């Protein structure tokens with residue numbers, strides 16, 4: 001089941017995506033199961049997208065944007081935060097563990113922070129899957 | 136030959152059929168031009184001969200079929216399939232048909248538990264057993280999850296005007312115009328801003344409005360902090376110039392189902408609350424936002440943590 | 441052993457099938473009325489905020505959603521300790537009577553009426569057939585029914601699946617110009633009801649009396665609502681159980697579970713209700729019934745001492761002089777239905793006469809909290825009971841619903857049994873006989 005380990009990341013075009021780009025050109029090491037979807041702003045990620053991704057088999061979803069105060073549309077990432085807090089709660093209604101969603105920030109110049117967030121998420125999902133198998 | 140209509144109710148409440156009757160005197164002129172070949176509420180057509188073991192339900196061929204209600208048991212499924220086979224054009228009438236409707240709320244419970252409460256107070260006799268009653272499906276389905284449907288006409292029930300329009304256009308051989316837009320799109324209330332409403336209020340006290348002035352003078356109910364599902368619900372219910380419930384000074388509960396075919400009204404509404412900075416935790420029972428559209432797998436038993 | 445199946449029972453307001461089991465000689469051994477859908481409302485209302493229930497339980501029945509709406513609103517008021525203002529009570533009561541009016545027209549003329557058409561071709565035994573034979577009558581009944589529906593829509597925004605009865609009262613007040621319009625329309629409905637009665641007394645009811653009608657007769661007790669003076673009540677009052685011999689037991693509606701109990705049969709989704717307080721247990725044997733009573737029009741007229749509106753009272757007196765009290769013949773439900781139609785019209789006219797109903801104070805604040813509330817109204821199909829328990833957040837933890845039809849399931853089974861055994865002998869039957877079996881069900885208006 002290859003896509004069982006897919007992590008889908010929504011990255012904003014101004015910070016998270018350039019950071020991912022840099023991480024790539026710098027040949028930084030991060031988990032290969034990541035698939036990136038570029039969005040203008042993390043504030044555009046509708047909850048439906050997150051839930052649909054999980055529904056369709058993604059192991060985890062990341063929503064990554066600019067650091068607080070750094071959103072290029074002023075308060076896009078504040079909305080993201082409020083929204084994703086709500087999505088975490090909804091995930092349980094749909095039978096998903098809330099830890100399968102990761103919300104994080106980095107600036108365009110922080111590829112290491114980006115790679116680190118992906119590694120942390122991948123490790124978290126691995127632990128979750130391990131716990132799941134024990135049951 | 137007259138235009139033949141067959142109507143079959145499934146997991147329904149008969150409200151959709153009442154809405155057909157509420158087309159009023161036009162009902163009789165409609166009946167004049169068509170032949171109603173099957174409709175258990177009004178016409179004595181039986182599914183089977185009395186002495187034959189039930190095989191395929193006997194539904195006469197029809198140009199137009201109307202099915203109301205979702206699908207919850209084997210018998211309803213067989214009737215739906217028979218309708219599909221016998222009708223050239225099949226309409227899913229009402230929100231139960233298009234999205235499961237209120238009865239699909241049971242989808243939040245595992246099958247066995249779901250029906251147990253009904254018989255909790257029984258002091259004598261035995262609750263129904265498999266075999267002599269139609270076997271339930273694992274959950275309540277919308278009709279388009281089971282067969283191809285040519286047109287879905289949501290609404291709980293759909294407005295009689297719309298039903299009349301759809302029946303007459305189809306009888307005339309054309310397709311009715313598609314419906315678009317949300318309940319809010321057709322709501323005349325005054326809108327200003329959501330800014331100063333941190334909490335969602337329960338509808339246990341009256342909305343603020345001036346009883347001597349028309350509904351257009353009332354401030355939007357959502358902006359009043361009442362949970363109004365207008366933004367995430369398909370429009371089409373208005374009469375006397377306002378969505379039906381808003382006219383009664385009561386918030387919309389979403390009975391026309393999601394604005395776009397397969398949307399999730401709960402997710403969409405919670406998103407609106409969260410994006411506008413309302414405390415989404417102040418919603419007492421968010422699953423009830425899916426009360427009309429729990430089919431298509433949207434409502435399901437919550438797994439214990 | 442042969443089995444005859446009538447599926448579906450048509451021109452009734454729900455899903456049902458009848459099976460008739462014959463013995464070796466081809467005589468009726470057993471009959472069953474199977475109600476074939478179960479939707480689980482008692483389960484899925486759990487966890488819901490109680491004030492939402494009046495807008496959810498309407499979907500139990502699209503033909504009398506107002507009755508569920510109102511019983512539910514009453515139950516929620518009691519859970520939350522709210523007392524609706526007088527104008528709200530008047531508006532609710534008005535809506536209840538208007539809902540009875542449209543329902544009675546529907547049932548009498550659209551569903552049961554076609555059985556009385558001389559044409560026996562089953563394909564013509566319906567509204568369209570009626571329209572061909574008597575276009576003016578058909579036009580008028582369709583128009584009058586819709587008029588009552590439109591009146592409900594004007595008052596509460598929606599006629600089917602209403603929203604206007606809310607915890608603590610009503611969602612909007614009635615305006616003076618609306619009141620005047622409604623009063624005029626209610627007068628028209630009353631005129632129609634009186635004409636319908638006059639017509640039925642010469643053309644229809646004579647057919648309901650005499651030996652043919654007695655064929656399907658069963659003898660049972662009755663249940664209905666009355667006020668402190670013994671007047672027929674549909675919206676608010678106490679309950680009265682009457683035994684076959686006419687002795688009565690009065691009890692407050694909220695104590696229903698001390699007087700009534702529920703029974704289930706493995707072949708039907710419908711729960712059955714019986715009189716616990718008679719201490720006979722439960723039996724549907726038509727020759728030796730136990731605990732069985734009936735509800736709906738005939739039952740209400742049997743238990744009531746009188747009707748508080750004059751024209752309906754006149755009709756009741758005449759009815760009693762012909763049929764006695766309690767009247768038992770099932771077909772008399774139809775006559776009783778038209779008497780109640782007149783009463784509902786008269787009561788609507790009364791409620792719309794004064795200015796009290798336009799008072800703008802229509803809602804008090806309801807405080808969600810823990811409690812139990814029992815809301816009872818008389819629905820067209822019989823005594824309707826909504827019994828809710830809430831937790832400290834005001835969410836439902838338990839709901840017990842006894843809908844009008846439920847009380848009549850056992851008696852319907854008995855009537856079917858009687859009708860079938862009287863008609864089917866030696867394994868011979870035809871469509872007409874089977875329709876007569878169905879007519880025994882239609883009288884109850886399930």
Ligand code: SF4
Nearest residue numbers: 147150229230231291
């Ligand atoms: S859509 Fe509404 S009115 Fe139609 S059958 Fe379902 S519950 Fe009844």
Ligand code: SF4
Nearest residue numbers: 319322355356363365
């Ligand atoms: S939220 Fe409700 S009251 Fe406000 S505009 Fe939309 S439908 Fe109207």
Ligand code: SF4
Nearest residue numbers: 372380387388389390
């Ligand atoms: S306002 Fe909402 S709940 Fe009311 S009728 Fe319209 S769509 Fe249905």
Ligand code: FES
Nearest residue numbers: 012065066071076
């Ligand atoms: S642009 Fe990066 S979060 Fe808004």
